[in-house]
Amino acid sequence: MVDFASLLVVTSTFLLAGSVKGVIGLGLPTVSLALLTVAMDLPTAMALLLIPSFVTNLWQSMVGGNARAILVRLWPFLAMATITVWLGAAALTRVNLSLLTALLGSLLIIYAVVNLAGIKIFVPSRHEYWAGPLIGSANGVLTGMTGSFVVPGVMFLQAIGLPRNMLIQAMGMLFTVSTVALAAALQQANFLTVQYGAMSAAAVLPALAGMVLGQRIRERLSEKMFRSVFFISLLLLGAYIMVNALQKL
Template structure:
């Protein structure tokens, strides 16, 4: 079991390093083969938190980023507190399948060469709404991707700006998820601190390797890899949920 956990976090960290997301989605999808969604979400808090910090601060200019996306951050916090969706403690809501389907469709849309509309002119109004929905889905699925990822990409950011902005959203959502899990314990026991830390080194190693690759590829190739990664993650999450049933 311990070896499996280390392999999962190494792979998840590598994917996150290359495309800027994927550690929670990959971790949740693979870990729930042996663990409950609640336990899997608890296990990924420490690795996800530190890799998100790395992603956020690696490019600098964090204050400028916060100044631009503060309403997105507030929306995520509010959504995680007052979610309109059933949360992780409700095992009957097929949130993983829903999120997986949305991710797969978004990845397929991008691979077909369709460009998202430029929504930067409406950023002031959309950021808090998108943030709220992202926060609500975080406590429902353990993952913040839809609608935050396609929205941020629609702002026509450069590669490293996109990755850093996603790092900001992921950092805030992971903090919110940690608070939610602490305040809403369920019958399953949380993993021990030793196991919580077990995924940290593999995740950091995987992310370091993935980041090295990202810096060496062109914007166009990065875009294609990004959408392939999103499509693969979504398809896996959807099929994994169907397989469970």
């Protein structure tokens, strides 16, 4: 039986996460995972983000008209980012969850600092053939361990110089295949239940409502300012998650 407090946490989390995605075009899995981890254990948070993440990112992965070009160029990266998720997920039953939660916090901090500092990484096209599978593998393992899809995968997609529309679509494709792989890995590890599935499905509506709200906010708010607030908040939240988790070790 789902208690009202848990339902309120999940609904408000995905409303906020959807709003962030509506404003800046990304952040739903990252924000929802970070906030849910404050209120519940890591595997539960990972399970709850699956359906909203899949629905919103599947749409993003199909819009833009660049799917064929992205697949031709990035299939080794995407394939390894998918295949290796189960390797990382194996840690959920073998490693202290507080340690994995601390790892999630550190990834959020890295992601926030890189964006706030405006750090630009460039990967020449001649190195994509080996860097793509290597970074994809690292991203898959970290996705399985923490539920976070962004480090270092999004950094790689930014580093290879994709045009903005292609970059957004490629991120949607990465998040979609990562979500599917994570769902399979969590199911294999017996972390998915009917209750979590129902709550995750119920979170789709607030996530979509948040995206609509965020798109309206974007029309009245400086995206640059919002991104700064977003990454500062993510930095603080990541630090809180990491410190809180390390205290439980």
